Amino acid sequence: xxxxxxMGTGKPNSDEGGAQGIRQAEPTTQKDGYSLxxxxxxxxxxxxxxxxxxxxxxxxxxxxxxxxxxxGESGVLxxxxxxxxxxxxxxxxxxxxLSAGNVVNLLNQAVVFVLFAMGEVFVLxxxxxxxxxxxxxxxxxxxxxxxxxxxxxxxxxxxxxxGLAATTVIGLIxxxxxxxxxxxxxxxxxxxxxxxxxxxxxxxxxxxxxxGGVISVSNKVLLDFVNGNLSPTASWVAMVLAVAVFxxxxxxxxxxxxxxxxxxxxFGLTLSKVGVVAAAGVVLxxxxxxxxxxxxxxxxxxxxxxxxxxxxxxxxxxLLSRTRFGRYIYAIGGNAEAARRAGINVRMVRTxxxxxxxxxxxxxxxxxxxxxxxxxTNIDPSYVxxxxxxxxxxxxxxxxxxxxxxxxxxxxxxxxAVYNGIYLIGLGAAATEMVTGxxxxxxxxxxxxxxRGGQKEAV
Amino acid sequence: MPQELLERGKPLLELRGLRKNFGPVRxxxxxxxxxTAGEVTALCGDNGAGKSVTIKIISGIVxxxxxxxRWRGEPVHIHSPKDSAELGIATVxxxxxxxxxxDIVQNMFLGRELSNMSVLDEAPMETAARRTLADLHVTTVRxxxxxxxxxxxxxxxxxxxxxxxxxxxxxxxxxxxxxxxGVAQTAMVLQLVRRLAEQGYGVMIVSHNLNDVFxxxxxxxxxxLGEVVAEGPASGFDRQSVVEYMTTGRLTGRDGAPANSGxxxxxPGGAGRTEGEA
Numbered sequence: 001x002x003x004x005x006x007m008g009t010g011k012p013n014s015d016e017g018g019a020q021g022i023r024q025a026e027p028t029t030q031k032d033g034y035s036l037x038x039x040x041x042x043x044x045x046x047x048x049x050x051x052x053x054x055x056x057x058x059x060x061x062x063x064x065x066x067x068x069x070x071x072g073e074s075g076v077l078x079x080x081x082x083x084x085x086x087x088x089x090x091x092x093x094x095x096x097x098l099s100a101g102n103v104v105n106l107l108n109q110a111v112v113f114v115l116f117a118m119g120e121v122f123v124l125x126x127x128x129x130x131x132x133x134x135x136x137x138x139x140x141x142x143x144x145x146x147x148x149x150x151x152x153x154x155x156x157x158x159x160x161x162x163g164l165a166a167t168t169v170i171g172l173i174x175x176x177x178x179x180x181x182x183x184x185x186x187x188x189x190x191x192x193x194x195x196x197x198x199x200x201x202x203x204x205x206x207x208x209x210x211x212g213g214v215i216s217v218s219n220k221v222l223l224d225f226v227n228g229n230l231s232p233t234a235s236w237v238a239m240v241l242a243v244a245v246f247x248x249x250x251x252x253x254x255x256x257x258x259x260x261x262x263x264x265x266x267f268g269l270t271l272s273k274v275g276v277v278a279a280a281g282v283v284l285x286x287x288x289x290x291x292x293x294x295x296x297x298x299x300x301x302x303x304x305x306x307x308x309x310x311x312x313x314x315x316x317x318x319l320l321s322r323t324r325f326g327r328y329i330y331a332i333g334g335n336a337e338a339a340r341r342a343g344i345n346v347r348m349v350r351t352x353x354x355x356x357x358x359x360x361x362x363x364x365x366x367x368x369x370x371x372x373x374x375x376x377t378n379i380d381p382s383y384v385x386x387x388x389x390x391x392x393x394x395x396x397x398x399x400x401x402x403x404x405x406x407x408x409x410x411x412x413x414x415x416x417a418v419y420n421g422i423y424l425i426g427l428g429a430a431a432t433e434m435v436t437g438x439x440x441x442x443x444x445x446x447x448x449x450x451x452r453g454g455q456k457e458a459v
Numbered sequence: 460m461p462q463e464l465l466e467r468g469k470p471l472l473e474l475r476g477l478r479k480n481f482g483p484v485r486x487x488x489x490x491x492x493x494x495t496a497g498e499v500t501a502l503c504g505d506n507g508a509g510k511s512v513t514i515k516i517i518s519g520i521v522x523x524x525x526x527x528x529r530w531r532g533e534p535v536h537i538h539s540p541k542d543s544a545e546l547g548i549a550t551v552x553x554x555x556x557x558x559x560x561x562d563i564v565q566n567m568f569l570g571r572e573l574s575n576m577s578v579l580d581e582a583p584m585e586t587a588a589r590r591t592l593a594d595l596h597v598t599t600v601r602x603x604x605x606x607x608x609x610x611x612x613x614x615x616x617x618x619x620x621x622x623x624x625x626x627x628x629x630x631x632x633x634x635x636x637x638x639x640x641g642v643a644q645t646a647m648v649l650q651l652v653r654r655l656a657e658q659g660y661g662v663m664i665v666s667h668n669l670n671d672v673f674x675x676x677x678x679x680x681x682x683x684l685g686e687v688v689a690e691g692p693a694s695g696f697d698r699q700s701v702v703e704y705m706t707t708g709r710l711t712g713r714d715g716a717p718a719n720s721g722x723x724x725x726x727p728g729g730a731g732r733t734e735g736e737a
Contacts, residue, residue, distance in 0.1 A: 262585050263604040334558035341556045342570030401560040
């Protein structure tokens with residue numbers, strides 16, 4: 001029988017006899033001798049920690065944050081910088097880019113990307129993917145449109161509920177297939193991508209109100225989701241209220257945590273966060289309240305789509321960061337086996353994540369319908385790839401465990417900014433696709449290179 | 460709520476005549492083993508000796524074919540990992556079962572989060588996690604809100620153990636806790652193991668590394684081919700004798716164990732015989 005090296009290297013002759021009495025005492029006498037080494041390891045470990053947990057004041061925070069950026073953990077910094085660069089480039093090319101009319105237009109275009117990407121974040125966090133979202137959205141929008149027009153004439157909310165119910169059930173079925181039969185989500189949702197496209201074609205062929213494969217809606221409320229605006233005064237009031245609630249809750253939470261002696265981010269950081277949000281709110285409302293109408297008609301105010309997306313953003317952020325379900329999504333994405341051993345119902349959480357991506361597909365479908373005023377079988381299939389791209393550009397990992405709804409918002413804005421800009425300077429379809437592809441590649445490369453560079457430095 | 464820790468020196472877990480076959484393969488035949496409150500019991504043996512099966516039986520992953528398990532003196536049946544956890548047995552495997560992307564508090568409470576109207580209640584979780592780590596003198600982590608990915612191997616092991624302590628486990632089974640660690644990290648984990656025993660927990664440690672075994676163990680049990688060939692206080696063994704027990708099942712070419720060592724050696728044939736008492 002083989003003797004392992006560790007066993008063989010034991011020095012039996014020196015240990016015999018006399019060692020018996022000493023052995024018991026050894027661990028206690030050595031305790032202090034090792035503490036120095038341990039201190040050192042904790043310092044290197046702390047370098048990689050999130051800055052808010054090791055810093056007690058703003059200056060320390062900024063230093064720790066910069067260190068993290070340099071070591072590759074750059075967070076949302078590259079996307080924000082990228083977004084600014086993209087905006088500047090297009091603004092130089094055409095001064096129309098940052099006109100009030102175009103900014104609102106751009107934001108409305110981003111809405112669909114953002115909602116698709118938010119749904120995608122839930123499954124990407126698990127290391128899964130949902131490729132079926134776009135045609136799921138098409139089916140949902142088709143149902144909404146069909147129910148809201150003659151002969152059904154459902155009220156807008158009931159039609160939307162029916163559409164969302166359908167897309168959610170489709171998500172649930174896909175999730176069940178993936179978890180119960182242990183099939184890879186890539187293949188299952190790819191099959192659904194193809195199959196649901198067929199279902200959608202069949203639906204539009206069968207429905208009598210689909211004229212030439214198009215269902216047009218004229219319901220005012222439905223169209224106003226994207227095309228209607230809050231009045232300028234209401235815009236200001238809503239923004240001030242939203243910022244006050246957000247700021248109040250954030251500060252209140254920090255104060256309470258500090259009082260309880262818990263780990264708290266530096267107060268200056270919290271204040272500047274609230275300040276940035278308030279400033280963004282003011283700029284947004286100010287831009288939206290500039291008259292962007294042509295001729296004599298005045299068009300002013302924040303479009304409804306923005307508060308709708310913000311509500312969904314805060315809801316999904318809350319779900320992911322403040323509930324058990326959200327915690328389990330991160331846990332499964334980080335180490336599914338550990339989650340299972342901790343007694344988490346992994347299957348259930350996975351299934352619900354696909355249900356949620358189905359729900360977000362439906363929501364994106366509704367906004368898409370509202371934007372165009374009609375829904376046809378010509379819904380652009382590349383939306384689903386843009387959804388994944390948006391989430392990844394924002395900073396969500398394809399391999400699970402890392403990501404948040406904020407990434408969906410930022411990534412969606414980047415894609416909309418590129419799309420809108422290229423269209424605006426009139427480069428044509430060919431250039432549009434090429435440049436968009438290039439931007440995606442650059443965005444992901446920057447992120448990846450930054451990370452790799454950081455690792456090299458660390459080694 | 461949990462039971463109080465047993466008085467030190469009382470048997471916490473007793474295995475009597477444990478048997479397990481996998482088809483025609485006899486994995487365990489007549490394993491007798493005792494884990495005592497406040498003591499570190501080391502389980503040694505070569506590959507295939509039955510260490511893993513023994514641990515799996517205790518943690519409920521494998522159900523034995525025969526024999527008796529007593530927990531705090533009462534006969535019990537462990538049919539699932541849940542049964543084992545409910546008794547107060549925690550098994551910390553080599554891969555540690557931690558989520559790298561979650562922080563220390565989140566990992567320690569994973570699966571048992573406290574919540575208030577379905578909103579996570581972070582404050583009491585953070586306080587309890589901090590207290591548990593302080594009780595175990597795990598003070599080298601900079602912040603308990605840092606992700607586990609940023610911890611060293613020894614710190615990760617400490618978090619896994621602290622989680623078991625937090626959930627009122629009384630017996631910790633550590634499977635190769637130092638296998639992947641450097642010198643300083645190993646020392647840190649071994650200190651933690653000693654501290655657990657000093658605080659009255661029972662610890663069963665499986666290790667290939669005899670240096671570690673002799674550094675922390677109060678008692679040593681040597682397994683070979685599915686049976687315990689020697690068991691006794693660590694002071695009754697030396698490295699040479701453990702290796703010999705592991706490889707041949709008995710002491711050869713020497714005059715046996717030191718006098719009054721208390722080591723009980725079973726012959727490879729099966730019937731136990733005591734050595735050193737004559």
